[in-house]
Amino acid sequence: MHRQVRSSDGRGTHHHARRGCRPRGDSPLSAAPVEIQPVPQAERPFPARMGPKGAAMWKIVTTTDPKLLGVMYIFTAISFFLIGGLMALLMRAELARPGLQFLSNEQYNQLFTMHGTLMLLFYATPIVFGFANCVLPLQIGAPDVAFPRLNALSYWLYLFGATVATAGFITPGGAADFGWTAYVPLSLAVHSPGVGADLWVMGVAVSGVGTILGAVNMITTVVCLRAPGMTLFRMPIFTWNILVTSILVLEAFPILTAALMGLEVDRHLGGHIYDPATGGPILYQHLFWFFGHPEVYIVAIPFFGIITEILPVFSRKPVFGYTALVYATIAIAALSSAVWAHHMFATGAVLLPFFSLMSFFIAVPTGVKFFNWIGTMWKGHLTFETPMLWSLGFVTTFLFGGLSGVLLASPPLDFHITDTYFIVAHFHYVLFGTIVFATFGGIYFWFPKFTGRFLDERLGRLHFWTTFLGFHTTFLVQHWLGAEGMPRRYADYLPADGFTTLNTISTIGSFILGFSMITFVWNVFKSYRYGQVVTADDPWGYGNSLEWATSSPPPRHNFYELPRIRSERPAFELHYPHMIERMRAESHTGWGSAGRSHAAALTEAPAAGPQESNRADESDAE
Numbered sequence: 001m002h003r004q005v006r007s008s009d010g011r012g013t014h015h016h017a018r019r020g021c022r023p024r025g026d027s028p029l030s031a032a033p034v035e036i037q038p039v040p041q042a043e044r045p046f047p048a049r050m051g052p053k054g055a056a057m058w059k060i061v062t063t064t065d066p067k068l069l070g071v072m073y074i075f076t077a078i079s080f081f082l083i084g085g086l087m088a089l090l091m092r093a094e095l096a097r098p099g100l101q102f103l104s105n106e107q108y109n110q111l112f113t114m115h116g117t118l119m120l121l122f123y124a125t126p127i128v129f130g131f132a133n134c135v136l137p138l139q140i141g142a143p144d145v146a147f148p149r150l151n152a153l154s155y156w157l158y159l160f161g162a163t164v165a166t167a168g169f170i171t172p173g174g175a176a177d178f179g180w181t182a183y184v185p186l187s188l189a190v191h192s193p194g195v196g197a198d199l200w201v202m203g204v205a206v207s208g209v210g211t212i213l214g215a216v217n218m219i220t221t222v223v224c225l226r227a228p229g230m231t232l233f234r235m236p237i238f239t240w241n242i243l244v245t246s247i248l249v250l251e252a253f254p255i256l257t258a259a260l261m262g263l264e265v266d267r268h269l270g271g272h273i274y275d276p277a278t279g280g281p282i283l284y285q286h287l288f289w290f291f292g293h294p295e296v297y298i299v300a301i302p303f304f305g306i307i308t309e310i311l312p313v314f315s316r317k318p319v320f321g322y323t324a325l326v327y328a329t330i331a332i333a334a335l336s337s338a339v340w341a342h343h344m345f346a347t348g349a350v351l352l353p354f355f356s357l358m359s360f361f362i363a364v365p366t367g368v369k370f371f372n373w374i375g376t377m378w379k380g381h382l383t384f385e386t387p388m389l390w391s392l393g394f395v396t397t398f399l400f401g402g403l404s405g406v407l408l409a410s411p412p413l414d415f416h417i418t419d420t421y422f423i424v425a426h427f428h429y430v431l432f433g434t435i436v437f438a439t440f441g442g443i444y445f446w447f448p449k450f451t452g453r454f455l456d457e458r459l460g461r462l463h464f465w466t467t468f469l470g471f472h473t474t475f476l477v478q479h480w481l482g483a484e485g486m487p488r489r490y491a492d493y494l495p496a497d498g499f500t501t502l503n504t505i506s507t508i509g510s511f512i513l514g515f516s517m518i519t520f521v522w523n524v525f526k527s528y529r530y531g532q533v534v535t536a537d538d539p540w541g542y543g544n545s546l547e548w549a550t551s552s553p554p555p556r557h558n559f560y561e562l563p564r565i566r567s568e569r570p571a572f573e574l575h576y577p578h579m580i581e582r583m584r585a586e587s588h589t590g591w592g593s594a595g596r597s598h599a600a601a602l603t604e605a606p607a608a609g610p611q612e613s614n615r616a617d618e619s620d621a622e
Contacts, residue, residue: 064148065556066133067450069155073130074443076159077123081436082517083166084118087111089514092474096507098495108491109177110196114166116180121204122162124299124435129154129214131302131442132242134450136218138547139236141227141565143557146220150213157210165203168196176200179489181292182263184274184284189267198267205260208253215249218242227546229565233326236545236568237319240326241305244333245298251337252294259287282349289340297336299431301329303438304369307391310445311373313542314388315380321372322568328365328372335362345414352411359409366402370395385540386460390441393468397433401426404479419489422482425475432471440467440520447524448539452553453531459523466516473509477502544569 063069091111094103103111137145145151168175173194178187182201185191222243226235235243263284265271274280312319319325338358341350373395382388404426408414417423440463448454482488486499493499538548548571550559563574573580 064152066145070130070133073126077127080118081123084115087115092507092510095503098493105491110175113176113179126158128302136242138558139239139545140230141546141562142225145217147217151217154210154214158207161203161207165200168199171195184281201260201264205257208257212253215246218246234568237308238305241301244329245301248294248298248333252291256291285344289343293340294336300434303434306438306442307394310387310391311376313540314383315377317380320375325372328368331365345411346418363406387441387445389464390437394437401429401433417482420482421478421486424488425478428475448534449552452534455527456523463519470509470512474506477505544572549574
């Protein structure tokens, strides 16, 4: 299509109607240059829609993407965590004052049973595999996990088992009420005849099978799918910890499944496996705690790894004592299988000197980790973004729990305070201090990587401080309650016992803790839709492992290209190649002149294409 226009000299010329075409015969040099202004890219006010109705649900049900499965694990585990927290608030409200009794004794027993089950088995353990699915393949440079369909099956077994166990609340007799440890003979059919108890046993067993399959997948992924150059001692600490944890799962969870199957046989088939006449209750305790104490480290070791990933980034330093941290993790895992009977000191049926000594020994590699965490921060350029706050809260809280655990390793002290609120306080300091603080630290740390948006920093700080203050207000005073003799698992107490003031303080703290979770949920919802958009592969600026060398969020296959892997800090070396020689000199790994010459050679090697948008100011890096 042409149109005719009149020129200044009166002659008509034909111009193309389409924009950008010059009149025929004009010289390219005769046209004045046109300046093209860049058009700013508008940020989406909310994420793009998924597509037609049902597409999102179909994607969730059929996915084998480990990143999406990891998010599903984390979302489900946090949901069970919130439900378990509501149960805890009901129990704390019951104990605020003596004689309230708005819960019956049976309801109280059901609540503390399901609270412990949800928190430890349906929150703490599965969220480990949530972080592992999201982060581990990225950290080792793998495009996927080794067995994608088995990975999906693991999640659905967990969800199905957890739902079955929790469904006891809708049965006529209510949920299981024999405690999360399910000690016999209380958990036998004579004393706990309801359907809710059977649902608990089978639900926990099915969920445990999903955990076992997930561990097989993670071990195979780490062994077989590491990128070229990713040797074992170049793996990030988090990946090391997931590997060790998965080995522990293969050791411990089959024991739990066998113990629960034996319990179900006793309940309905007359197996007499746990017959009190033949020492069955002690047999059950040995089986349960041979699972139970490695389980404490199954849910602790991965979160040690999360903290070890966060501290170097916000200290602007490499992790102090990488090799020592790896061997400390292996030592903790090995010793965790030799200390199970310290839960049974009061039975009089275990060898006290051996298990007491082993319980003291396991504090040594844990102390090595504390030393290395402090060494990582020592003389670092610390910044206190929200992930760093959660990490410092973890270090503080877990230190309290570890020290009280050393006290419990002594049989004379243990005899006095076993089954009191001192144990409740210690247990929550160890597990809440480890799992919950590190969980939120990891979520605030990796949320920008997997969603492309930052969580709100002000809401994050409010979330941290309300959690920190609420937690210590709730559980610190429980040490004193236990020392004064208040038994655990009691639904009421007398005014003359003298427990009222401390219980009231503890209840106030628990509701502060509950409020903090509302802050977190609102922060995630708000930031996912309207949060600050991430514009760099490494939004924190000083990431070390490979997940910070790909886009935010990563593609389905994780990487378009991989940097050279020549240390345990490939992403940092990609973004700061000029720092390699100095890092080698200050790494405290015993590099001599040969190491320095090798570092110089690495410095002269061509960089793997660092993106300028990811570089921080050189003066900040130094």
